[in-house]
Amino acid sequence: MADEKTVLIGKCGPTVMLPKQGSRVVPLRQTAPLRVDVAGGGPVGLAFACTIKSLLGEQVSVRVHDRRWMRQGNRVVWKGLAEGNNRREQVVTLQSNVWASLPVAVQERLFAPGKFSEMWPLGPDSPASKGRPRNIKIRWIEDCLLDMAQDVYGIEVVPGAYTPPARFDGLHVLAIADGARSATRAAFSSQFGTPSRELFSVDGxxxxxxxxxxxxxxxxxxxxxxxxxxxxxxxxxxxxxxxxxxxxxxxxxxxxxxxxxxxxxxxxxxxxxxxxxxxxxxxxxxxxxxxxxxxxxxxxxxxxxxxxxxxxxxxxxxxxxxxxxxxxxGMQQMSKFTAQLAPSTFGFLLGDAANSLHFWPGRGLNTGLKSALSLAVNLQKRWRGKAFRAADFAQHEGIMQQLQYREKSRAWTTMLMPDSEGTPRGIEDRIREGLQGPADRAALVKTLFERVLDIKKRMGDRMGPLATDEWYYGRVNALDTRTLKVLVESGAWITREIGGEEVEVPSAAPAATAPEPVRRGLSLVS
Ligand SMILES: Cc1cc2nc3c(=O)[nH]c(=O)nc-3n(C[C@H](O)[C@H](O)[C@H](O)COP(=O)(O)OP(=O)(O)OC[C@H]3O[C@@H](n4cnc5c(N)ncnc54)[C@H](O)[C@@H]3O)c2cc1C
Known part of the structure; x- marks a missing residue:
């Protein structure tokens, strides 16, 4: 806190030194704050808003719009069923490279006891130094972040659909995070281009x-x-x-x-x-x-x-x-994620509005949060109190293109499901094959049970205790023969093909001082 005799300044931007009677001489900010609007207050839009505010404090003024909110007294809350909003009940898995990079206050609020679990093992995006992936309800993320936006960060939250203004009127940043069917992205298609489905097609x-x-x-x-x-x-x-x-x-x-x-x-x-x-x-x-x-x-x-x-x-x-x-x-390819919308206004696609993924590998929200972290840190580095230039965002755009390549390749491979020869054999073919033809029940039980045991062994001790072999046998043997055949034909997860290096993004949390002792374990993906 500043005492009454000092004048506070922010972290960056041109400053002047003003003498103050009977007080120390302190630098004073000369410029107006960075002005940011966010279209869409889902988990990514809100996480971005809280992160940029935690990085720039008084240097930034943030306003977020969401059509699933309403006013209740002097607060903004989520609409419920009575207002026609079906809250999402999904459980999502956040990788530790992602959750450990969020502002510390956000981490503390999200990961309250009983509100998360660690179900999945360590892997390249959840290294032992940071911890295991964490399961958390998307609804809880949204509730916490909307409260924090209002109570902790002083962000202006506006219920209702975002409508692009006729003039941006001095706005510096428009973050577009209104989901996979983004109306705001469509409104700026002449700047961002039209998404194409060509690359994610089979036989045209x-x-x-x-x-x-x-x-x-x-x-x-x-x-x-x-x-x-x-x-x-x-x-x-x-x-x-x-x-x-x-x-x-x-x-x-x-x-x-x-x-x-x-x-x-x-x-x-x-x-x-x-x-x-x-x-x-x-x-x-x-x-x-x-x-x-x-x-x-x-x-x-x-x-x-x-x-x-x-x-x-x-x-x-x-x-x-x-x-x-x-x-x-289904998936589509974006040509760019950063665009100049007006002489002093830049627009950025974030979250599902930027990269909507097949959810099987569980990376949609992780990728969205990475995009939010990348933009927030880039803005913090580049804000100098005057209009941005395209060059200021080369690094962020590069990370977005890397994320698109890495995550859509992974998701597309999951959709095509190559066989052991690398020939695509999609899930439909596999399920149909399973539902047809003769089936040897004993052989199917044996194959699936052995697969389960092999995976259980590979996971070794880098997870909490797994169930007994007998429990797994019971689960496999309870299945109808047709289902058994479908499961065998559908194949185990193609962890080698979709594994490998992950895209790293800058963190908004201070670097950990002493990493936890490394618990060595096998990775699910390699
Ligand atoms: C079944 C399933 C399982 C998943 N599992 C995982 C997982 O394990 N791990 C993972 O990382 N991801 C997972 N995902 C993906 C994850 O849910 C999404 O990537 C994530 O919700 C995207 O967040 P977002 O904020 O970008 O978009 P959204 O969550 O879609 O939020 C967009 C927001 O914008 C608002 N909005 C829309 N239009 C407007 C407008 N015109 N004006 C104002 N507001 C608007 C909406 O009300 C909404 O609040 C899963 C998805 C599904 C479907």
Whole structure:
């Protein structure tokens, strides 16, 4: 704190020395603060806002807009179901290179006891010196950051959609973080270019995958299920005392994702992000449209028994399901992430608005937070109290291009799923192959069980205790023969192909003084 006799200054920018009567001579800032607007207050937009404020303090004035907020008294809060906002319940995994680079106050708030777990092992983006990846609920991240923006950082938070102004009127930075379908990015397409799907197509058609997200309460410790997830590519369970079992579907299975209203199918799940919740008689119903999830009532459904088998694999039952939703995943290439929008205004794409990824390798939010850290640190380094030039952002743009290359290559490889010869054999082919032809149950149980044990062994002691071999045998042997065949055909995670060096970004936290003692362990990826 400054005493009454001193005049405070910031960290950078031109300064003058002003004598003050009866006081020390201290430098005084001459310039107005850096002015930053953020379109979209999801986890990335808010993390960026809090980070730049923690780095520049009074030197920056930040305003964030989000259409999922509303005013309540003198605060801004998240809209709820009553206001038509389905809060996201996903559990995400943050790598330690990312969480340990956030401002310390943010880390302390996010990682309160009971609010995170360490389920996944160390790896190149979670080195032993920083710690294991951490599972955390996306909703908790959003709640903490919106509170911190208001209570700790004095950021102006504005409920409502962001609309690009006719003139920027002295704004220096527009951070565009309004998600994968960014309307703000589209409004500035002449500066950023139009995203292209060409590179993420097969035989000229963009590749989209349909996924079911089955939210469950878990019965086993989070990390017990890791070897089951890594042994196949049909189901992925990311948990924090419960979470989503994600299930990749074929086009035929996806065609079963229908919501039935009183007089037939209605637009609901898959289209509006609706969640189907358990209701009477084993049905799953949408709270908004009152429509029924067809597979849950259709005795002829092919998909429903396969969903139930996925639950069984992870040791949960239909009574543990709290919601079902569905989404489509595809990728597109951006040509640039930084653009001059007006003589003194630069725009930056961040988070999913910049790089929306297939979530299987769990890197979407990590990549978004890396982009936010990179921009915040770049702005801190370059702000000198006067208009920026394009050259000021060469480093940040370079990191964005590296992230795009690294993360989209990883996600695309996961979508194409090369076989042992390197020939692409996508998930649909593999699932179809599993569902057809003769099946030798004993051989399938043996193959999948051996795979699980091998992964369990590879993880060694760099995770908490895993379940007994008998428990894993029970999980594998509980499956229907067809599901077993699908899981075997889907293959174990291609950890070698998608592993390797990660993109490093500058940290907004002070360098750790004494790294934790290194607990050596194997990496899931290499
Ligand atoms: C099933 C699933 C599992 C995942 N698991 C992981 C994981 O394990 N690890 C990981 O790193 N990532 C994971 N991800 C990805 C992660 O959820 C996203 O990358 C992350 O939410 C992106 O954050 P964001 O802030 O960029 O965008 P969003 O979360 O989409 O936020 C955008 C915000 O902008 C607001 N908005 C939109 N338009 C406007 C507008 N015009 N004006 C104002 N506001 C607007 C929205 O209301 C929203 O709050 C997963 C994703 C899915 C679907």
């Amino acid at each position: 058609s963009p590749l989209d995958e349909r996924v079911l997200g089955i939210r469950v309460t878990a019965k086993s410790p989070d990390e017990h299920t890791v070897p089951l997830t890594v042994a196949q590519n049909r189901f992925l369970f990311n948990s924090l005392g419960g979470g989503f079992i994600n299930m990749r579907l074929t086009a035929e299975e996806a065609s079963e994702i229908v919501a039935l209203g009183e007089s037939g199918p209605v637009s609901c799940i898959g289209k509006f992000g609706c969640t189907m919740r358990p209701a009477s008689n084993g049905r799953f119903v949408c709270d908004r449209h009152r429509a029924v999830f067809k597979p849950s009532v259709d005795k002829l459904s092919y998909l429903w028994p396969r969903i139930l088998d996925g639950l069984r694999f992870f040791g949960v039952g239909v009574a543990d399901v709290v919601g079902i939703n569905s989404f489509t995943l």
